[in-house]
Amino acid sequence: MTAVTTPEAPCAPEDVTRVACIGAGVIGGGWVAHFLARGYDVTAWDPAPDAEVKLRRLVDAAWPALTQLGLADGASRDRLTVAATLEEAVADAQFVQESAPEKLELKRDLLAQLDAAAPAGVVIASSTSGYPMTDMQTTAADPGRLVVGHPFNPPYLIPLVEVVGGEQTAEHAVTWSSRFYDVAGKSVITMQSEVPGFIANRLQEALWREALHMVANGEATVQEIDDSITEGPGLRWAFMGPMLTFALAGGEGGMAHMLDHFGPSLKSPWTRLEAPELDKKLYDAVVAGCDEEAAGRTIADLVAERDQGVIDVLRATGRLPQQRAQSADQHQENA
C-alpha cells in the first residue's frame, strides 16, 4: 500500500453516527437496513426513479427480523433519508458504503465521484463481489481512502464482511474500516492481500461452478444440488468451517491422517476447473430448476424463510450477542 497523503478519518469508528449508502438495490438496501437497526442515521442515494419505494419496501420487509434480533437504542426506520443527489447523500457522511452494479467502469467513475464529494478523510467502502480495489481506484483523486467491504446477502443478517485495500489504499483506511464494521456489529476478516473473489466468494464460486457442470451434464438436478448441501455439509458449515470439519474426517489422526488418506484423491477427476459455458440451455435449466424447487413460494416468501433460518442458526449456535439474544427471546415470548 503506497498512499501516504490520505488524511486520517475525521472521527473515530466508535463515534460514527451518520452513514451514506450509495446504490440501494439488494445489497445497498440490506446495508441500509443493517445500519438503521444498529442505530445510525442513514442517507441513501440511487439514480433509479423507483429506488426510494423499493428501498423502503426492503427495509420494511427486513424490520421484523431485525426487531426479533434486537434493535440498538434509538434505532428507527425514520432515521433514513433518501437524498436527491449523490453529493447531497455524502455531504456530511462519516462513512460511505457503495453498492452500485458490478461493472468495473461504473465503479471506477462512481468511486471517483464519491471521493470528490465526500468530506476529506471519510472512508469509502465498495461492496464489490470480486473486483480488486487496485482496479477500481485508478481515477479517484484520493485513492488512499478507498477500501473493499464485501458483505453477504443479506447484510443485515449475515455477519461477515471481507475488508481489503488496493495498492494505493492507505493502511489507516483499512484499519479504520475494519474497526468501524466491528463496532457496527459485523464480523470482519481483514485480508492482507488482494485475492480475486476475496476468500468466501472464491470458495463459493468453486462450489457453484461444479454445480453448474452437474446441471449442464444432467448429472444432478437443481433440487438435488441444494439438498446435498442443506442436508449434508451445510449443516456442519454453519458452525465449523471446511478445514476443521475435514480434520475430523481423519478420526484420531486428525488432518494429518485425513491428508494421508484422501490427499492423493485430489488428483482424481473430481473437479473440473474450467467454468462451464453459461449457454441458454444451462441458463434455462437452472432458472426452471429454481422455480420448481420454490414450488410456488414468491421471492418475498423465500426471503422471509431465509431470514428466519439464519436467525435460528445464529441462535442455535450461540452467536447472537447477549443483549440481542435477550431481546430476541422477549420478542418470541410476546409473539
Ligand SMILES: NC(=O)C1=CN([C@@H]2O[C@H](COP(=O)(O)OP(=O)(O)OC[C@H]3O[C@@H](n4cnc5c(N)ncnc54)[C@H](O)[C@@H]3O)[C@@H](O)[C@H]2O)C=CC1
Ligand atoms: N446480490 C448479492 O448477493 C451481492 C452483491 N454484492 C455486490 O453489491 C453490489 C450491488 O449489487 P446488488 O445490490 O446485488 O445489485 P442491484 O442490481 O440489486 O442494485 C444495484 C443498485 O445500484 C443502482 N445504481 C445503478 N447505477 C448506479 C450508479 N451509477 N450509482 C449508484 N447506484 C447505481 C441501481 O439503480 C440499483 O438499485 C455489487 O457490487 C455486487 O457485486 C455483494 C455481495 C452480495
Ligand SMILES: C[N+](C)(C)CC(=O)CC(=O)[O-]
Ligand atoms: C452472488 N454473489 C457473488 C454476488 C454473492 C456474493 O458476493 C456474496 C454472497 O452473498 O453470497
